[in-house]
Amino acid sequence: MILAAWLLASAGAALSQGATAEYDLVIRGGRVLDGAGNPWISADVAVKDGRIVKVGPVKGKGAKEIDAKGRYVAPGFIDMMDQSSRSLLRNGGAENKLLQGVTTVITGEGGPPVPAAELPAYFDRLEKQGIAVNLGTYYASTQARRKVMGDADGRPTPAQLDEMSREVDIAMRGGAFGISSALIYAPSSFQTTSDLVTLARAASRCGAIYATHMRDEASNLIPAIEEAIEIGEKGGVKVEIFHLKAATRIGWGKLMPQALSTIETARDRGVDVAANMYLYTASGTGLEITVPAWVWAGGKDKGLALLKDPKVRERLKKEVAAGPQPDWPNHVAAAGGWDNIMLANGRVEKYAQYQGMSIAKIAAALGKDPADTAWDILIEAQPERATAVYFTIGEADIRTALRRPWVSIGSDAGASIELGKADGDVLPHPRAYGNHARTIAEYVRNNPVLTLEDAVRKMTSWPAERMGLSDRGLVREGMRADIVVFDYAKIQDNATFAQPLRPSSGIDDVIVNGVPTIAGGKPTGARAGVALRHQCVAGG
Structure with a gap:
C-alpha cells in the first residue's frame, strides 16, 4: 500500500510539473555561442514548439532541463x-x-x-x-x-x-x-x-x-x-x-x-x-578513378569489358605511369604511387582481409602487379563499387x-x-x-x-x-531549435584511418527541432528531422 501510494504521488508530481512547465526544454547555465562568431555569453536557452524562445536568464521551468554548466551551447x-x-x-x-x-x-x-x-x-x-x-x-x-x-x-x-x-x-x-x-x-x-x-x-x-x-x-x-x-x-x-x-x-x-x-x-x-x-x-572514392577516363566513353558495361582485356591493360598501365593528363587527373600519380592508395572496401569476401592495406602491399601478397590488383578488385566487386583511400592531401x-x-x-x-x-x-x-x-x-x-x-x-x-x-x-x-551541447576539453574525433568507424565523443546533448536526440552522449531514438525544401521564388 505504501509503495503504491508513493508511486501514485510521484506520478502525480511529474504530471503536475509537466502541466505547469512553461517551456518544453530549458538548457541552463551554458556558455552560449550564437553561431555568428561572437564571443560566448553565460545564458539559459528556452525551447518551445521546436523553436528557441528565450536566450538569457530563464525563470520558468522546462518539461525537460539540461544542466550545461561548464559546457558550450551552440547551434x-x-x-x-x-x-x-x-x-x-x-x-x-x-x-x-x-x-x-x-x-x-x-x-x-x-x-x-x-x-x-x-x-x-x-x-x-x-x-x-x-x-x-x-x-x-x-x-x-x-x-x-x-x-x-x-x-x-x-x-x-x-x-x-x-x-x-x-x-x-x-x-x-x-x-x-x-x-x-x-x-x-x-x-x-x-x-x-x-x-x-x-x-x-x-x-x-x-x-x-x-x-x-x-x-x-x-x-x-x-x-x-x-x-x-x-x-x-x-x-x-x-x-x-x-x-x-x-x-x-x-x-x-x-x-x-x-x-x-x-x-x-x-x-x-x-x-x-x-x-x-x-x-x-586522404580522399576516399571508388577504384574506377584509377582508370583513364577514355575507358568509360562507351558506358560502364563497355568500360568493364575493356578493362578485362590484357592488351588494353598494358596500354592503361603506360598511361598511369606517364603521370597527369590534360583530360584525366591521374589519381595514382597524384598519390605518389600505389603505396599511398589504401583499399577501403573490396566488396568481395576474399578481399576483406586486405582492407586497410595499400594496393602495393596487397599486390605483393597476391604476387600480382598493383594495377592488375586494383582493377581485378574493381571488376570483381560489380555491381557494387570497390572503394579506396587516396593519400594525396598535405x-x-x-x-x-x-x-x-x-x-x-x-x-x-x-x-x-x-x-x-x-x-x-x-x-x-x-x-x-x-x-x-x-x-x-x-x-x-x-x-x-x-x-x-x-x-x-x-x-x-x-x-x-x-x-x-x-x-x-x-x-x-x-x-529552429537545432542545438549542440559539448564539453570543450573532451570533444574528440576518435576515428582514424586504421579504425575509421569509431564515433566521436564529448558531444553530450543534441537537440533537433526542439527534440533531444542525443542525451548524455547516447542516441534517444528520436526522429525529429525534416526534409528541407528549397523554395523556388525567382520566376516561380
Missing part, C-alpha cells in the same frame, strides 16, 4: 557535403552524424536517389519513415544527362539540352537547392562547360546553387576552379566547391595558395563562390584553406546504417565519424588554426546563410 552543426541520401531511407538514425553534433545534412553530389519528378515524394517518404537529422539535397546534372542520353560519351543536341533543362527545372521546383556535378566521374565528366552553363541557367530561375566536385583537384586544379567560376558567372548562380583540396603531392604548398587566390579574385569582382572541406590528408594546405572565412565544413560521407559497422553506403573513412568534432578538437584546441567562435560559425551560421536556411544556424530567439 546544431551543418554538414555541407553529405552522402546520406540513400542510407537515411534504410535507417534514419544517423547516429554517426549526431555524435559529431551534426543536425542538418546537405547531400546530393550524385543527386537524390529518385528522378526529378519524384523529389517531393522522396522528401515525404523520409519524413514519414522518420529521420533524426534535417536533410536538403541538390539535383545532379548527371541525372538529367543520363535520363536523356544514357551513360556514354557524346555531345547533346539542342533538343536534348532543352530536355535536360526541363528536368533541372522540375527538380528545382520540387525542392532541390541547386544542381551538382561530379566531373571526375563518367558520365558527368563528359559534360562540357557549355552544357553545364545551360543547366545552371535553368536552375538560376529558382535562385539556385551550382555545387561541384570539380573536373580536377590535382595538377589542373586552377583551370578546374576557373571552369566552376565561369559556370556560375555565365549561368547566373552561386558556386559551391565541394571538398576543396590540392590533391597531388607534387603540388603541396603551391597549388592551394593559387587556388585560394583564384577564388578570392572572383569574389572581389562579385562572383558568389565559396567552398567546403573535410579535414583529413596537412599544411588544409590549415591554409581552413583559415579562409568563406570555407565551411563538409564530410563527403554518409550516415551509417548501423553505428560502428561498414555498410554499402558508407565509405570506411574517418571523415564519416569524426569530421565535425575534429574541426574543434584538432584545429581549435590541439593545434590551433581557428578560434572556437569561428570554428562554430563555419559549421552553423555560415553554411545556413549559404543555403538560405534563414531559420537555422544561430542560437537566437525565433530560430
Whole structure:
C-alpha cells in the first residue's frame, strides 16, 4: 500500500510539473555561442514548439532541463557535403552524424536517389519513415544527362539540352537547392562547360546553387576552379566547391595558395563562390578513378569489358605511369604511387582481409602487379563499387584553406546504417565519424588554426546563410531549435584511418527541432528531422 501510494504521488508530481512547465526544454547555465562568431555569453536557452524562445536568464521551468554548466551551447552543426541520401531511407538514425553534433545534412553530389519528378515524394517518404537529422539535397546534372542520353560519351543536341533543362527545372521546383556535378566521374565528366552553363541557367530561375566536385583537384586544379567560376558567372548562380583540396603531392604548398587566390579574385569582382572541406590528408572514392577516363566513353558495361582485356591493360598501365593528363587527373600519380592508395572496401569476401592495406602491399601478397590488383578488385566487386583511400592531401594546405572565412565544413560521407559497422553506403573513412568534432578538437584546441567562435560559425551560421536556411544556424530567439551541447576539453574525433568507424565523443546533448536526440552522449531514438525544401521564388 505504501509503495503504491508513493508511486501514485510521484506520478502525480511529474504530471503536475509537466502541466505547469512553461517551456518544453530549458538548457541552463551554458556558455552560449550564437553561431555568428561572437564571443560566448553565460545564458539559459528556452525551447518551445521546436523553436528557441528565450536566450538569457530563464525563470520558468522546462518539461525537460539540461544542466550545461561548464559546457558550450551552440547551434546544431551543418554538414555541407553529405552522402546520406540513400542510407537515411534504410535507417534514419544517423547516429554517426549526431555524435559529431551534426543536425542538418546537405547531400546530393550524385543527386537524390529518385528522378526529378519524384523529389517531393522522396522528401515525404523520409519524413514519414522518420529521420533524426534535417536533410536538403541538390539535383545532379548527371541525372538529367543520363535520363536523356544514357551513360556514354557524346555531345547533346539542342533538343536534348532543352530536355535536360526541363528536368533541372522540375527538380528545382520540387525542392532541390541547386544542381551538382561530379566531373571526375563518367558520365558527368563528359559534360562540357557549355552544357553545364545551360543547366545552371535553368536552375538560376529558382535562385539556385551550382555545387561541384570539380573536373580536377590535382595538377589542373586552377583551370578546374576557373571552369566552376565561369559556370556560375555565365549561368547566373552561386558556386559551391565541394571538398576543396590540392590533391597531388607534387603540388603541396603551391597549388592551394593559387587556388585560394583564384577564388578570392572572383569574389572581389562579385562572383558568389565559396567552398567546403573535410579535414583529413586522404580522399576516399571508388577504384574506377584509377582508370583513364577514355575507358568509360562507351558506358560502364563497355568500360568493364575493356578493362578485362590484357592488351588494353598494358596500354592503361603506360598511361598511369606517364603521370597527369590534360583530360584525366591521374589519381595514382597524384598519390605518389600505389603505396599511398589504401583499399577501403573490396566488396568481395576474399578481399576483406586486405582492407586497410595499400594496393602495393596487397599486390605483393597476391604476387600480382598493383594495377592488375586494383582493377581485378574493381571488376570483381560489380555491381557494387570497390572503394579506396587516396593519400594525396598535405596537412599544411588544409590549415591554409581552413583559415579562409568563406570555407565551411563538409564530410563527403554518409550516415551509417548501423553505428560502428561498414555498410554499402558508407565509405570506411574517418571523415564519416569524426569530421565535425575534429574541426574543434584538432584545429581549435590541439593545434590551433581557428578560434572556437569561428570554428562554430563555419559549421552553423555560415553554411545556413549559404543555403538560405534563414531559420537555422544561430542560437537566437525565433530560430529552429537545432542545438549542440559539448564539453570543450573532451570533444574528440576518435576515428582514424586504421579504425575509421569509431564515433566521436564529448558531444553530450543534441537537440533537433526542439527534440533531444542525443542525451548524455547516447542516441534517444528520436526522429525529429525534416526534409528541407528549397523554395523556388525567382520566376516561380
